[in-house]
Amino acid sequence: MKTVARILFVLVVAGVSTLSGQTSSQPLSGAAMLKALQQGGVVIVMRHASSPRQVPDKQTANADNVNLERQLDEAGRAAAVAMGNAIRDLKIPIGAVLSSPTYRAMETVRLAKLSNPTSVPELGDGGQSMQAVPGGWLQKKVTEFPKGTVTLLVTHSPNLTAAFPGVATNVADGEALVFGPDGKGGATLVGRIKIDEWARMK
Numbered sequence: 001m002k003t004v005a006r007i008l009f010v011l012v013v014a015g016v017s018t019l020s021g022q023t024s025s026q027p028l029s030g031a032a033m034l035k036a037l038q039q040g041g042v043v044i045v046m047r048h049a050s051s052p053r054q055v056p057d058k059q060t061a062n063a064d065n066v067n068l069e070r071q072l073d074e075a076g077r078a079a080a081v082a083m084g085n086a087i088r089d090l091k092i093p094i095g096a097v098l099s100s101p102t103y104r105a106m107e108t109v110r111l112a113k114l115s116n117p118t119s120v121p122e123l124g125d126g127g128q129s130m131q132a133v134p135g136g137w138l139q140k141k142v143t144e145f146p147k148g149t150v151t152l153l154v155t156h157s158p159n160l161t162a163a164f165p166g167v168a169t170n171v172a173d174g175e176a177l178v179f180g181p182d183g184k185g186g187a188t189l190v191g192r193i194k195i196d197e198w199a200r201m202k
Helices: 002-014 030-039 074-089 103-112 136-141 157-163 195-200
Strands: 042-047 094-099 150-155 176-181 187-193
Touching: 030 176, 030 187, 042 157, 042 187, 074 103, 074 195, 094 103, 103 150, 136 150, 136 157, 187 195
Parallel strands: 042 150, 094 150
Antiparallel strands: 042 176, 176 187
């Protein structure tokens, strides 16, 4: 019954009678998006926060970045912290947190202070920066809607594009795609949230 209520809620606030595929004609934003997040039952897939493409050297690498992987820049670190603070202030019930094993993705999660993240190779870059991994796992994962919480996945732009070619266009650093049930056992895009929008969401 609760699942049906969630589906109806998304349909009503989105202003559409049916949702098909992975796109919504009127994505949620502002107060409607916040309400959907606070009630749970959705999946967020986000790109890691801002990170330069070049890898750091030993002098510029973070102390715990022992493998000298790409890491967040100053803007990315600040945005990750602000996002985490906003999520807590807004009382969004984050449940499972799954992350790419890359340093820049795990740094995003750590600075946001998201609890108990799990490193998942299917969200990674296959050991090659800017390379996509097969999108089937991610496509299936966004159809697994939790009850009363929000699942958060942190990955990379190529993976988003490969898994959701119709909706994951021009995803900015730290931007999130929010997926809800389509009423047919699949997922539909509910809306998008840029990383600096979390703190302004009321």
